[in-house]
Amino acid sequence: MHAWRSTWQHLRQFVLPWHCLLCGAAGAEGMDLCADCAAELPRNARCCARCALPLAVPAALCGRCQQHAPPWDAAWAPFRYGWPLDRLEARYKFGGELAAGRVLSTLWQHEPRPPVWPQALLVVPLHGSRLRQRGYNQALELARPLARALGVPLHIDALRRVRPTQAQTELGARARRRNVRGAFALVAGTALPAHVAVLDDVMTTGATLAECVRVLKRAGVQTVDAWALARAPAPGG
């Protein structure tokens, strides 16, 4: 099913004009989204300098980072997880709509970039059982075109999920940290440069990315950034 669908979606860009996945109008050049809908997506312009948490009022750091800084060196999350970006993300992640993923990755490429650049990109891995169920890793399919556009090598298999975890969406902040503790490992023999970034689709509490960053730092990588397409406001707990 997935193979058939992705083949069709690959072909349709040659036979049909771009059309907006949100409103059905003509798409902007090279993208299945119109300029009006693209402009409506919530940018994460006012956010914590360390963890990219959306802030209601301007401040350098959020309350949590003032108390306890996250393990990564810098975060980049150009969008806020809100309407109508959440609709595209849900269709991509849970509806198997890869065209929505391509739109999201294209949007990401066009956002203002961080000043200091990693030398390699890694993605948060899915456990084998989740990967078989979904058919693709949503973080990886966002990362591929982004890495190409930025000219940064993508290390697809460097990080591995060594045990399945419960879906983070069902858990509070503390339970999320417990849920992912020890869930990731770096594949033996992987050689990484001094500065890398780990990418996920959506960052909520940052627990998953933080656990991946710890694994990389323990392996001796000096600078590790956390990248996500969108940052959600952190849940309580």
Ligand SMILES: [Zn+2]
């Ligand atoms: Zn539109």
Ligand SMILES: [Zn+2]
């Ligand atoms: Zn913060």
